[in-house]
Amino acid sequence: MAVSGVQQTMVNDTLEYDRTIELKAFDETKAGVKGLVDDRLVKIPKIFVRPAEELAKELNCRPAEVQPPIIDIGGIQGLDRRKEIVNEVRCAAAKWGFFQVVEHGIPLTVLEEMIEGVRLFHEQDLEAKKEFYSRDSTRTVRLNTNFDLFNSRTANWRDTLIISVSASGTLNPNEFPAICRDVVTAYAKHVQNLGDTLFQLLSEALGLKEDHLKSMECTEGLRAVCHYYPACPEPELTLGTTKHSDPLFLTVLLQNQISGLQVLYEDQWVDVRPTPGALVINIGDLLQLITNDQLKSNKHRVLASRVGPRISVACFFSGPVLSSKVYGPIDELISEGNPPVYREIQLDKYAAKFASTGLEGRAYAKHVQNLGNTLFQLLSEALGLRENHLKSMECTEGLKMACHYYPACPEPELTLGTTKHSDPGFVTVLLQNQISGLQVLYEDQWVDVRPTPGALVINIGDLLQVYGPIVELISEGNPPVYREVQLDKYITKFVTTGLDEDLGLDCYKK
Numbered sequence: 001m002a003v004s005g006v007q008q009t010m011v012n013d014t015l016e017y018d019r020t021i022e023l024k025a026f027d028e029t030k031a032g033v034k035g036l037v038d039d040r041l042v043k044i045p046k047i048f049v050r051p052a053e054e055l056a057k058e059l060n061c062r063p064a065e066v067q068p069p070i071i072d073i074g075g076i077q078g079l080d081r082r083k084e085i086v087n088e089v090r091c092a093a094a095k096w097g098f099f100q101v102v103e104h105g106i107p108l109t110v111l112e113e114m115i116e117g118v119r120l121f122h123e124q125d126l127e128a129k130k131e132f133y134s135r136d137s138t139r140t141v142r143l144n145t146n147f148d149l150f151n152s153r154t155a156n157w158r159d160t161l162i163i164s165v166s167a168s169g170t171l172n173p174n175e176f177p178a179i180c181r182d183v184v185t186a187y188a189k190h191v192q193n194l195g196d197t198l199f200q201l202l203s204e205a206l207g208l209k210e211d212h213l214k215s216m217e218c219t220e221g222l223r224a225v226c227h228y229y230p231a232c233p234e235p236e237l238t239l240g241t242t243k244h245s246d247p248l249f250l251t252v253l254l255q256n257q258i259s260g261l262q263v264l265y266e267d268q269w270v271d272v273r274p275t276p277g278a279l280v281i282n283i284g285d286l287l288q289l290i291t292n293d294q295l296k297s298n299k300h301r302v303l304a305s306r307v308g309p310r311i312s313v314a315c316f317f318s319g320p321v322l323s324s325k326v327y328g329p330i331d332e333l334i335s336e337g338n339p340p341v342y343r344e345i346q347l348d349k350y351a352a353k354f355a356s357t358g359l360e361g362r363a364y365a366k367h368v369q370n371l372g373n374t375l376f377q378l379l380s381e382a383l384g385l386r387e388n389h390l391k392s393m394e395c396t397e398g399l400k401m402a403c404h405y406y407p408a409c410p411e412p413e414l415t416l417g418t419t420k421h422s423d424p425g426f427v428t429v430l431l432q433n434q435i436s437g438l439q440v441l442y443e444d445q446w447v448d449v450r451p452t453p454g455a456l457v458i459n460i461g462d463l464l465q466v467y468g469p470i471v472e473l474i475s476e477g478n479p480p481v482y483r484e485v486q487l488d489k490y491i492t493k494f495v496t497t498g499l500d501e502d503l504g505l506d507c508y509k510k
């Protein structure tokens with residue numbers, strides 16, 4: 001656990017060097033996976049190949065014969081039928097987190113034209129597409145391949161055009177790509193209306209007033225994410241989209257007739273079969289959070305395929321993502337017997353976190369965050385403070401991962417893997433493989449920190465030693481040894497001096 005900025009620099013320096021170069025070269029073509037396919041390659045580049053252990057597990061996995069429910073929402077105006085629909089929605093959203101809707105009011109021609117518009121966009125000349133290629137999430141429209149390309153272990157066989165339809169609360173079609181502007185505008189209006197209906201049905205399914213979720217602004221922040229999955233020469237080695245759950249409130253997904261989408265149901269991958277005219281609806285993590293687990297946000301993925309292109313449009317209802325609005329379990333859904341399982345989150349911070357972690361790689365980080373919380377409790381108690389003291393000082397925040405790769409060295413006695421230093425953050429949780437090398441300076445001697453299977457190394461960082469000494473730890477006989485530091489300045493100083501300059505903590509002494 002360490003502080004942002006600092007460790008990020010280290011990540012870039014040391015994470016599997018060749019892979020980073022390959023990823024950069026691929027990204028710089030701005031041609032995406034479609035560009036690779038146009039070059040008629042027969043083997044997929046290594047950056048797309050899933051790790052052997054993941055592929056081996058896949059063999060044990062059989063798609064099941066069940067299907068998420070298909071719900072006909074045509075009759076919602078009729079009182080009795082509406083009750084039935086609300087009931088079906090409740091069951092599907094609680095059990096599967098996924099369902100398909102038919103008779104939703106969006107004409108088939110609009111669905112077909114939307115798919116065609118996305119195909120035209122991705123299949124136009126590279127030069128025309130390049131102007132949209134960007135990883136800048138503040139842009140209304142951006143094309144890229146794998147939004148998490150530089151954070152994921154394996155790249156996905158997919159390019160994506162992302163359009164923030166109403167991020168600022170208003171539709172601004174002038175910025176949409178001309179080649180699909182009209183159809184995106186028309187489709188987005190239909191999806192917004194359907195979203196309003198779905199959030200009404202979901203509110204009723206939860207026993208709330210029909211406009212409850214809308215009044216919480218869940219119907220806001222519509223983003224159309226237009227995926228293009230080209231045919232893949234080695235589909236069994238990669239994925240179209242890595243296993244994930246959608247982070248925000250609700251997703252309305254349009255897919256063409258090429259299958260690939262799967263949802264994880266009772267530990268089996270189940271195909272969500274393309275059904276002409278149907279739209280797939282799935283619950284996102286935040287809707288699970290505010291409903292205190294009554295509705296489920298389920299994991300899903302997309303397989304790569306020898307046939308293609310598969311085209312899909314995922315419309316995300318993200319809420320007011322740029323605002324600091326706070327979301328927690330809805331009061332009406334909480335009771336003594338059903339206490340809140342989640343704490344409140346601030347939407348802008350939550351969304352930024354997802355954008356920077358990507359679809360995978362959250363599993364280890366989540367465990368480390370939990371372990372960190374425990375360690376800071378133990379450390380607080382060890383200092384004779386209340387168990388949440390260090391957490392309340394925000395020491396548990398700003399988790400960053402630095403993934404080092406130390407190649408074998410022909411002349412190791414002439415160099416070092418990492419120069420002598422202390423860590424600048426609060427606490428570091430270190431995972432190492434079985435190759436030794438880490439040493440700690442103890443009583444003026446270098447002591448090996450031997451790799452121990454299953455163990456993690458924990459070390460105290462400079463900030464925990466200094467950070468504006470805690471008043472409870474100061475007394476007349478033990479006056480403050482350090483002056484207070486301002487966190488951002490402190491970090492900047494470390495980043496600009498690097499490991500070599502042995503600043504130590506002396507410069508922070510009074």
Ligand SMILES: O=C(O)CCC(=O)C(=O)O
Binds near residue numbers: 246253261300312314
């Ligand atoms: O392409 C699909 O069918 C699903 C895409 C997806 O899961 C997503 O964009 O979150």
Ligand SMILES: [Fe+2]
Binds near residue numbers: 244245246300314
């Ligand atoms: Fe998804």
